[in-house]
Amino acid sequence: MAPTSTITGFTVHDVRFPTSELLDGSDAMNPDPDYSAAYVALRTSDPSLSGYGMTFTIGRGNDICCAAIGALAEMVVGLSLDDLRSDLGAIATRLTSDTQYRWLGPEKGVVHLATAAVVNAQWDLLARHAGQPLWAFLSDLSPEEIVSAVDFRHITDALTPDTALALLKDAAPGRAERRAGLLAHGYPAYITSAGWLGYPDDKIRAQCQAGIADGWNAFKMKIGRDRDDDVRRATLVRSEIGPDRRLMVDANQVWDVDDAIAHVHALAEVDPWWIEEPTSPDDVLAHARIRSAVAPIKVVTGEHAHNRVMFKQFMQAGAIDAAQIDGCRLGGVNEVIAVLLLAATFDVPVCPHAGGIGLCEHVQHFSMFDYVAVSGSLDERMIEYADHLHEHMVQRLDVHDGRYWAPTGAGLGVELEPESLATYSYPGGTYWRSR
Amino acid sequence: MAPTSTITGFTVHDVRFPTSELLDGSDAMNPDPDYSAAYVALRTSDPSLSGYGMTFTIGRGNDICCAAIGALAEMVVGLSLDDLRSDLGAIATRLTSDTQYRWLGPEKGVVHLATAAVVNAQWDLLARHAGQPLWAFLSDLSPEEIVSAVDFRHITDALTPDTALALLKDAAPGRAERRAGLLAHGYPAYITSAGWLGYPDDKIRAQCQAGIADGWNAFKMKIGRDRDDDVRRATLVRSEIGPDRRLMVDANQVWDVDDAIAHVHALAEVDPWWIEEPTSPDDVLAHARIRSAVAPIKVVTGEHAHNRVMFKQFMQAGAIDAAQIDGCRLGGVNEVIAVLLLAATFDVPVCPHAGGIGLCEHVQHFSMFDYVAVSGSLDERMIEYADHLHEHMVQRLDVHDGRYWAPTGAGLGVELEPESLATYSYPGGTYWRSR
Numbered sequence: 001m002a003p004t005s006t007i008t009g010f011t012v013h014d015v016r017f018p019t020s021e022l023l024d025g026s027d028a029m030n031p032d033p034d035y036s037a038a039y040v041a042l043r044t045s046d047p048s049l050s051g052y053g054m055t056f057t058i059g060r061g062n063d064i065c066c067a068a069i070g071a072l073a074e075m076v077v078g079l080s081l082d083d084l085r086s087d088l089g090a091i092a093t094r095l096t097s098d099t100q101y102r103w104l105g106p107e108k109g110v111v112h113l114a115t116a117a118v119v120n121a122q123w124d125l126l127a128r129h130a131g132q133p134l135w136a137f138l139s140d141l142s143p144e145e146i147v148s149a150v151d152f153r154h155i156t157d158a159l160t161p162d163t164a165l166a167l168l169k170d171a172a173p174g175r176a177e178r179r180a181g182l183l184a185h186g187y188p189a190y191i192t193s194a195g196w197l198g199y200p201d202d203k204i205r206a207q208c209q210a211g212i213a214d215g216w217n218a219f220k221m222k223i224g225r226d227r228d229d230d231v232r233r234a235t236l237v238r239s240e241i242g243p244d245r246r247l248m249v250d251a252n253q254v255w256d257v258d259d260a261i262a263h264v265h266a267l268a269e270v271d272p273w274w275i276e277e278p279t280s281p282d283d284v285l286a287h288a289r290i291r292s293a294v295a296p297i298k299v300v301t302g303e304h305a306h307n308r309v310m311f312k313q314f315m316q317a318g319a320i321d322a323a324q325i326d327g328c329r330l331g332g333v334n335e336v337i338a339v340l341l342l343a344a345t346f347d348v349p350v351c352p353h354a355g356g357i358g359l360c361e362h363v364q365h366f367s368m369f370d371y372v373a374v375s376g377s378l379d380e381r382m383i384e385y386a387d388h389l390h391e392h393m394v395q396r397l398d399v400h401d402g403r404y405w406a407p408t409g410a411g412l413g414v415e416l417e418p419e420s421l422a423t424y425s426y427p428g429g430t431y432w433r434s435r
Numbered sequence: 436m437a438p439t440s441t442i443t444g445f446t447v448h449d450v451r452f453p454t455s456e457l458l459d460g461s462d463a464m465n466p467d468p469d470y471s472a473a474y475v476a477l478r479t480s481d482p483s484l485s486g487y488g489m490t491f492t493i494g495r496g497n498d499i500c501c502a503a504i505g506a507l508a509e510m511v512v513g514l515s516l517d518d519l520r521s522d523l524g525a526i527a528t529r530l531t532s533d534t535q536y537r538w539l540g541p542e543k544g545v546v547h548l549a550t551a552a553v554v555n556a557q558w559d560l561l562a563r564h565a566g567q568p569l570w571a572f573l574s575d576l577s578p579e580e581i582v583s584a585v586d587f588r589h590i591t592d593a594l595t596p597d598t599a600l601a602l603l604k605d606a607a608p609g610r611a612e613r614r615a616g617l618l619a620h621g622y623p624a625y626i627t628s629a630g631w632l633g634y635p636d637d638k639i640r641a642q643c644q645a646g647i648a649d650g651w652n653a654f655k656m657k658i659g660r661d662r663d664d665d666v667r668r669a670t671l672v673r674s675e676i677g678p679d680r681r682l683m684v685d686a687n688q689v690w691d692v693d694d695a696i697a698h699v700h701a702l703a704e705v706d707p708w709w710i711e712e713p714t715s716p717d718d719v720l721a722h723a724r725i726r727s728a729v730a731p732i733k734v735v736t737g738e739h740a741h742n743r744v745m746f747k748q749f750m751q752a753g754a755i756d757a758a759q760i761d762g763c764r765l766g767g768v769n770e771v772i773a774v775l776l777l778a779a780t781f782d783v784p785v786c787p788h789a790g791g792i793g794l795c796e797h798v799q800h801f802s803m804f805d806y807v808a809v810s811g812s813l814d815e816r817m818i819e820y821a822d823h824l825h826e827h828m829v830q831r832l833d834v835h836d837g838r839y840w841a842p843t844g845a846g847l848g849v850e851l852e853p854e855s856l857a858t859y860s861y862p863g864g865t866y867w868r869s870r
Contacts, residue, residue, distance in 0.1 A: 060535035100495035109544010
């Protein structure tokens, strides 16, 4: 028998794209993002096999995430693919329970972002080794294997290994049928490219028209700067997309409770489907109060919900109508699975956060796995989509007709093109050196 | 008029003490801490005036905090002391609302720890410039000035500038009398040095006896490893300290809800005053459930509560009996003031977290300021004390007869001895090079 491949080392890259120059991605809290990746490649003893992971930032501080990734990646060197395959929770548990790094979170902030990058690189390795896209690799795991990947610490008041196993076993018989449906029909999505806060009106109008022409039926716009201007811009978008398409609005955390409620009431006339991030992402109780005050308009959050304990509380408190998981804010695939299981338990749809760089690529796998093997449902589910920076990925995203189409390449699909690395590495890449 | 001093630069030091060798500080979640400081000195145009701040870690990752401190400290170079004195919130707001660093938290994890170090160094500068210990400098601010230091974003559902101002004005007439009382009688405290999890029984017994001889009437021990062993060790401590002294127990987050309740019930026979950190520091709802199940035993947390939004929720949910603020987990003095105001509003006593390196030095100022100018009360208040590593500070702590005595030196008092820096800087200090 051939010896199994072993992780022999890693490289970390600070990669930054100058998106602030175009105001792509501008919102009320984040007016000038430079979409960036703190990017890691785990090398193995097999020269043809590497695993890629990243965390997403919006510029400054990407170097700090890279430093943390380097420190954590040291801890996985020497592990074999057999080790990883036989204990799917090994790396995630090792990284999140390190007795000294844990102090810097715990399970939040820079160290948790870095954990996501390393953990996801491990899953990329496993899926590549199996020759499967990650969603399919995950969907072929047994219920027992899936449960073994989850750290149940601090969530057993809502989800235990036994209840998780029962849920997954209930969903198992329908896996093949849903997988066939997914391959045939894709996964529903919405688009966020229309309404960045920095865009002028004519660009918003043109983006709406282009979106409709491309088959989109759900649009998200950024609000939260000025109430009257928000209503004016939302009315503009609603007039472009008509009464039957969904319009979501996203405040990116700028309000306190009373402000949020007043603002959403003012927007009711444009019939928003949901209000996203109305206030602090740490504030479970505030979301619950806002949700009860603005119903039937939905309240959603999650792109800054840093771990399974936060999502558990949002669900226990009845504070959200959908869980917007982020593929590298949570501590990687293992914690994503925990949140998918919690969401299925509480019957809360998962509508992932995406955009940025690499986020669409991540979350498509998680939503597709959720559909095939966990919740078994597409009801009220949508993956976010934003149409920028995908050209930097080796494996190209397939999004058309308002849907994500199941990726077929092996792994997680966040490997960056060598030329993009050479151009946008910070500060040594050709783009940044020429500035 | 002489030109005002200006911040001209800074130095950052990674300082680590090899405490894991003695098991000082060992607990159920953190068995082998190397108490460390990510330490910053803000230099000014006045060669005799520098401001010192730090954040506390337990070893690995201290370098990551130092990197973040360096990045944030860049943002304050060029500010004058006049700028800082006329806008007490200027630096805190600038650091916490940076449009790109914010993504890495927001207001949590490494970047927030680094924020604390830089913000506290600014307050050290201001108090040194005024020639006052920080507690006195803060206690001499007007109610309006204190309110101006607070970022009310995301807490106005519990505390507004107006309600904060009213509270401070109510407390103002009693300031002088309480200040005289503080100087005469000190501030109540409890000691944690007796019951670290790694200590053998005879060391626990000896530490209890030494504590009693030194005048301590409240003792905290670590639990959370094994239930029977916890009860046995707690019974040992109780038998040493007698029935009338307070015994607090600290689980350092290791339990889920049901475990915590069962464990505390098992410990009821030793009459614990409080259970500290029974579960995840992010879990407001879990603390509320545990508290209602174990009453009248108190439930406390806070050393890992990362910002004012978390403390607000713990208080709104009735989840804690005391708020254990940490001087450099929260984002520095400004956010500490916000939490003191919230605690006074909810009538929750503040019993700060201390120990480690530098933490006792920080929090004595905050509790004394709270007594003189905010809550105006000592009821059920105690500052934690642990008797190690204080010899590395230029300004020595004055703790005796079970109380903290008001520091008299100017500033925050966390400047490290030059020799300690030379010895324990990592990895270049003489101690670490000789290993």
